[in-house]
Amino acid sequence: MLTIERGSMRLEGKRAIVTGAAGALGRVIATALADEGAAVAGFDLNGSGCEETAALVAARGRPAHAVAVDLTDFAAVGRAVGTVRESFDGVDILVNCAGGGVVCAxxxxxxxxxxxxxxxxxxxxFTVTRHVLPGMLAQREGRIVNIASVAAIAGGRLVRGATAYAAAKAGVVGLTKALAIEVAEEGVTVNCLAPGAQATPGRDRDTPERREQLLSQIPTRLLGRPEDLAGAVVFLVAPAAANITGVILPLDGGHSI
Ligand SMILES: NC(=O)c1ccc[n+]([C@@H]2O[C@H](COP(=O)([O-])OP(=O)(O)OC[C@H]3O[C@@H](n4cnc5c(N)ncnc54)[C@H](O)[C@@H]3O)[C@@H](O)[C@H]2O)c1
Incomplete structure (x- = not known):
C-alpha cells in the first residue's frame, strides 16, 4: 500500500526569502511558509509593509527578517541577501513574487x-536569484519558485494593454525552464506558478461589469484564492516535490486551456 510520507510537506528548519512580501500574495506566501516551519525574510520596496509581514511570521514563532530594497538595484539586492545569510546562516527557499503590471496600449x-x-x-x-543561487549550489540544496502570470502563456485576454507585463512574465517562464536545466544535477529545483486573476484586495475596486467580464473568461468562473496559491508554493518547496523542476503551473481556473 502506498502512503504519503509523514512530514513530506513540512519546512521545519528551512530558511526562505520571499520578494514582494509587503504585497497581497507575498504576505500570504510568507505566512504559509512560516506555518509549515520555515524562517522567512521578506524583501520589498515597501519597508513598513514588509515589517508587518515579518511580524506575522514572528507571531508564528519563526525567525523573521524584513528588508526594504529595490529589487532592480543589483548591488542593493546583494547586500540584502547578505543580511539574510547573516541572520539565518543560509537560504534554502526563494520565492520571487514581487512584480505588477501597468495597463498601456x-x-x-x-x-x-x-x-x-x-x-x-x-x-x-534575475537580481535576487543571482545572489541567492551560489549559496544553494554550495549546499547542494535549494528551491526556487517564480510567480509569473497567466498573461505569460495566454496573452493578455484578462487585461488588454498588458504587452510589456506579458513579455516580462514570459521571460520569467523562459528563465525558469533554462535555469531548471542548468542546476538540475545540483540539488536545486526551479519552478513557476502562472496565476490568473486572484481575489486580492485590489479586485474590490472592480465594477460588477468588470467582474462579470473577468469571470466570463474563466471556465470555473472563480477568482484564485491567495491561500491556494500559497499552498502550491508550499508544495513546490517541500520535500515531497524534490523531483519536480521546470514546471510552469497555471492557477487560473482553466483560463489558459
Ligand atoms: N494579484 C493577481 O491577480 C495576480 C495575478 C497574476 C500574477 N500576479 C503576480 O503575483 C505577484 C504578486 O502580486 P500581488 O497581487 O501580491 O501584487 P501587490 O502589488 O500586492 O504586491 C507586489 C509587491 O511587489 C513589490 N515590488 C514591486 N516592484 C518592486 C521592486 N522593484 N523592488 C521591491 N519590491 C517591489 C511592491 O512594493 C508590492 O508590495 C506579482 O508578480 C504579480 O505580477 C498577481
Whole structure:
C-alpha cells in the first residue's frame, strides 16, 4: 500500500526569502511558509509593509527578517541577501513574487514604461536569484519558485494593454525552464506558478461589469484564492516535490486551456 510520507510537506528548519512580501500574495506566501516551519525574510520596496509581514511570521514563532530594497538595484539586492545569510546562516527557499503590471496600449507605450515593466517583473527575478543561487549550489540544496502570470502563456485576454507585463512574465517562464536545466544535477529545483486573476484586495475596486467580464473568461468562473496559491508554493518547496523542476503551473481556473 502506498502512503504519503509523514512530514513530506513540512519546512521545519528551512530558511526562505520571499520578494514582494509587503504585497497581497507575498504576505500570504510568507505566512504559509512560516506555518509549515520555515524562517522567512521578506524583501520589498515597501519597508513598513514588509515589517508587518515579518511580524506575522514572528507571531508564528519563526525567525523573521524584513528588508526594504529595490529589487532592480543589483548591488542593493546583494547586500540584502547578505543580511539574510547573516541572520539565518543560509537560504534554502526563494520565492520571487514581487512584480505588477501597468495597463498601456502598445501603440502608445514609451520606452521608459516598457523598460520599467521588464525591470520590475523580470530583472528583479534575475537580481535576487543571482545572489541567492551560489549559496544553494554550495549546499547542494535549494528551491526556487517564480510567480509569473497567466498573461505569460495566454496573452493578455484578462487585461488588454498588458504587452510589456506579458513579455516580462514570459521571460520569467523562459528563465525558469533554462535555469531548471542548468542546476538540475545540483540539488536545486526551479519552478513557476502562472496565476490568473486572484481575489486580492485590489479586485474590490472592480465594477460588477468588470467582474462579470473577468469571470466570463474563466471556465470555473472563480477568482484564485491567495491561500491556494500559497499552498502550491508550499508544495513546490517541500520535500515531497524534490523531483519536480521546470514546471510552469497555471492557477487560473482553466483560463489558459
Ligand atoms: N494579484 C493577481 O491577480 C495576480 C495575478 C497574476 C500574477 N500576479 C503576480 O503575483 C505577484 C504578486 O502580486 P500581488 O497581487 O501580491 O501584487 P501587490 O502589488 O500586492 O504586491 C507586489 C509587491 O511587489 C513589490 N515590488 C514591486 N516592484 C518592486 C521592486 N522593484 N523592488 C521591491 N519590491 C517591489 C511592491 O512594493 C508590492 O508590495 C506579482 O508578480 C504579480 O505580477 C498577481
Amino acid at each position: 502598445f501603440h502608445e507605450m514609451d520606452i521608459e514604461t516598457w523598460q520599467r515593466q521588464l525591470d520590475r517583473n523580470l530583472t528583479a527575478v
